[in-house]
Amino acid sequence: AQSVTQLDSQVPVFEEAPVELRCNYSSSVSVYLFWYVQYPNQGLQLLLKYLSGSTLVKGINGFEAEFNKSQTSFHLRKPSVHISDTAEYFCAVSATGRRALTFGSGTRLQVQP
Amino acid sequence: ETGVTQSPTHLIKTRGQQVTLRCSSQSGHNTVSWYQQALGQGPQFIFQYYREEENGRGNFPPRFSGLQFPNYSSELNVNALELDDSALYLCASSSMTDTQYFGPGTRLTVL
Numbered sequence A: 001a002q003s004v005t006q007l008d009s010q011v012p013v014f015e016e017a018p019v020e021l022r023c024n025y026s027s028s029v030s031v032y033l034f035w036y037v038q039y040p041n042q043g044l045q046l047l048l049k050y051l052s053g054s055t056l057v058k059g060i061n062g063f064e065a066e067f068n069k070s071q072t073s074f075h076l077r078k079p080s081v082h083i084s085d086t087a088e089y090f091c092a093v094s095a096t097g098r099r100a101l102t103f104g105s106g107t108r109l110q111v112q113p
Numbered sequence B: 001e002t003g004v005t006q007s008p009t010h011l012i013k014t015r016g017q018q019v020t021l022r023c024s025s026q027s028g029h030n031t032v033s034w035y036q037q038a039l040g041q042g043p044q045f046i047f048q049y050y051r052e053e054e055n056g057r058g059n060f061p062p063r064f065s066g067l068q069f070p071n072y073s074s075e076l077n078v079n080a081l082e083l084d085d086s087a088l089y090l091c092a093s094s095s096m097t098d099t100q101y102f103g104p105g106t107r108l109t110v111l
Helices: none
Strands: A002-006 A010-014 A019-021 A023-027 A032-038 A044-050 A056-058 A064-068 A073-078 A087-094 A107-112 B005-007 B010-013 B019-024 B031-037 B044-050 B053-057 B064-068 B074-078 B087-094 B106-110
Touching: A002 A087, A010 A019, A019 A107, A023 A032, A023 A087, A032 A064, A032 A073, A044 A056, A044 A064, A044 A073, A073 A087, B005 B087, B010 B019, B019 B087, B019 B106, B031 B074, B044 B064, B074 B087
Parallel strands: A010 A107, B010 B106
Antiparallel strands: A002 A023, A019 A073, A023 A073, A032 A044, A032 A087, A056 A064, A064 A073, A087 A107, B005 B019, B019 B074, B031 B044, B031 B087, B044 B053, B064 B074, B087 B106
């Protein structure tokens, strides 16, 4: 079984500042890792994914994440945030993508002007 | 390319009633997964269907059931609704690329 811990429930940040949203996971098998974003009253949109290969993954909207196997982490970063990045961000893992995704509890990113 | 669609958008039911939620998968996808997202929480896996067969189930009681049709669309049925069933129900479809793509969800309110 897998589990995901998102270490911050809320992250306030000023516009154009850098941000890091932290995600740690636990699993007895190799995992695939994902970050999804959820805007108010909407479904989940895939930001980026790590399946294999390079540990630095680039996604949409200028986001990137780094897979660290030794620290079992997959932190999400953006060098300069915009007001429009205000949303809920979910880290998720799966043993394979077609099986169940296990989600963290989410991090609310609040970008202030 | 058409994305994942779900219907209805919102639904209000009373305790003890039954509900059916529908999902149309993205073109080319043969796997559908259902998730329940309670307010302020991350989504929880309910079950997954692959080529019309259940292919994994989370920790949900049997009153949560599903179907997948030959065109890979899917239904989620919930019997004997309870107040705690109030949530956003998300459908996700995937193919051999192992990435799940989500629909906009159905907001179910049980009174």
